[in-house]
Amino acid sequence: MGADEQGGDDDLALDRQVCFPLYAASNLITRLYRPALAPLGLTYPQYLVMLVLWESSPESVGGLGERLHLDSGTLTPLVKRLEAAGLVTRRRDAADERRVLVDLTGAGRALKAKARNIPKTLGAGLHLDASEVEELRETVTRLVGLIAAAEP
Amino acid sequence: MGADEQGGDDDLALDRQVCFPLYAASNLITRLYRPALAPLGLTYPQYLVMLVLWESSPESVGGLGERLHLDSGTLTPLVKRLEAAGLVTRRRDAADERRVLVDLTGAGRALKAKARNIPKTLGAGLHLDASEVEELRETVTRLVGLIAAAEP
DNA sequence: GGCAATTAAATTGCACGCAATATATCTGCA
DNA sequence: TGCAGATATATTGCGTGCAATTTAATTGCC
Numbered sequence: 166m167g168a169d170e171q172g173g174d175d176d177l178a179l180d181r182q183v184c185f186p187l188y189a190a191s192n193l194i195t196r197l198y199r200p201a202l203a204p205l206g207l208t209y210p211q212y213l214v215m216l217v218l219w220e221s222s223p224e225s226v227g228g229l230g231e232r233l234h235l236d237s238g239t240l241t242p243l244v245k246r247l248e249a250a251g252l253v254t255r256r257r258d259a260a261d262e263r264r265v266l267v268d269l270t271g272a273g274r275a276l277k278a279k280a281r282n283i284p285k286t287l288g289a290g291l292h293l294d295a296s297e298v299e300e301l302r303e304t305v306t307r308l309v310g311l312i313a314a315a316e317p
Numbered sequence: 318m319g320a321d322e323q324g325g326d327d328d329l330a331l332d333r334q335v336c337f338p339l340y341a342a343s344n345l346i347t348r349l350y351r352p353a354l355a356p357l358g359l360t361y362p363q364y365l366v367m368l369v370l371w372e373s374s375p376e377s378v379g380g381l382g383e384r385l386h387l388d389s390g391t392l393t394p395l396v397k398r399l400e401a402a403g404l405v406t407r408r409r410d411a412a413d414e415r416r417v418l419v420d421l422t423g424a425g426r427a428l429k430a431k432a433r434n435i436p437k438t439l440g441a442g443l444h445l446d447a448s449e450v451e452e453l454r455e456t457v458t459r460l461v462g463l464i465a466a467a468e469p
Numbered sequence: 470g471g472c473a474a475t476t477a478a479a480t481t482g483c484a485c486g487c488a489a490t491a492t493a494t495c496t497g498c499a
Numbered sequence: 500t501g502c503a504g505a506t507a508t509a510t511t512g513c514g515t516g517c518a519a520t521t522t523a524a525t526t527g528c529c
Contacts, residue, residue, distance in 0.1 A: 176433065176436040176437060177368055177371055177372075177429065177432060177433065177435075177436065178368075178372060179365070179368045179369055179372060179384065180458075181436070182368070182436065182454075183440070183450055183453060183454045183457075184346045184350070184439075185365060185368075185385075186454060186457040186458045186460075186461050187339060187342045187343050187346060187457055188343050188346065188347070188361075188365070189385070189386045189461045189465075190339045190343070190457050190460055190461050190464065191339050191340050191342070191343030191344075192343075192386060192387070193386060193461060193464040193465060193468070194336045194339060194340065194464065195340070196468070197464055197467070197468075198336070209340075213331070213337060213340070216329055216330075216331045216334070216337075217331055219329055220329075220330060220331060232331065233337075233341070234341045234344060234345060235344070277329065280329060281328065281329065283329075284328040284329065284333070284334065285328060287336075288335070290467050291460070291463050291464065291467065292463065293460070293463065297456075298335055300456075301335060301456050301457070301460065302334075302335045302338060304449075304452075304453050304456070305335075305338040305339055305342050305453070305457070306332075306338045308338075308342055308443070308445070308453065309338050309341045309342050309345060311443050311444065311445065312342065312345040312346065312349055312443065313341075313345060315349070315442050315443065316345070316348070316349075
């Protein structure tokens, strides 16, 4: 142990970080999805918003943000792009004029059919067995819960 | 199973995706590190570059990119900001003028002392036991390897 | 009812990330 | 030697992410 390693062997080694592989995995996944999403005219974050809406719509901007851990600074312009693409509509909630409700158009709903095989197609290329994927998903989901709970 | 669920129960449910928790975890971690890195004047990606340089410097832009899975489009402006902050120098490699070598300044090297307790401080807040963290790190690292290998 | 505090979105400004492209340098081979 | 192809970095353009601020609407409390 060198004289400059008072914090332990070397806590600052890149290969010791948990944060870094998560960061790298996220970037790599965005890159991996790009060619599959390009024919649908979607970016990866836009795809996530569509996943939420395909499950339940209309949804407020805040609702989308809570689900995806994103704020209005990210979602407002993103949803406007989806609106410009004709996939969603935006309207003020009559019951609470502060809210904006994002809803699917016919084209937005129809896009789900084109997206259906994306998870299977992209998952297959990784050669991870199902149980391993499931465990990874659960562990990272729990981590997300922990970090989100630790937030202000 | 509904008539619109031909791809399985619903492969497009957000909670079924492995990609999403990784994406969310990455964003949340960046947010989590921000207040700890602010006193050092670093963003999270800048911190990762410094981690690499603290391990071995000088390093070429390409070397940084290979280690962090980033390209010159991201690294060039980032490293220039580190240079403007007085933490690194940039110079052409005399042996191969195409390369740019990024090296630590005295201030850059000195910053390591201030960063030393960051991993422990931030890790402690998550209340995950060490073995669990280790397993998560290994699994995600393996995933990163798989996706990176699948890349062109 | 009325006003302060809260809440929901939108806006602004900055730093990524990356595809596509441009520029400069090097390597290999005729 | 000289030149075509490959390689390393830089640049451009666009879409995020997010802190900080602004604007508009609602709630709570008197």
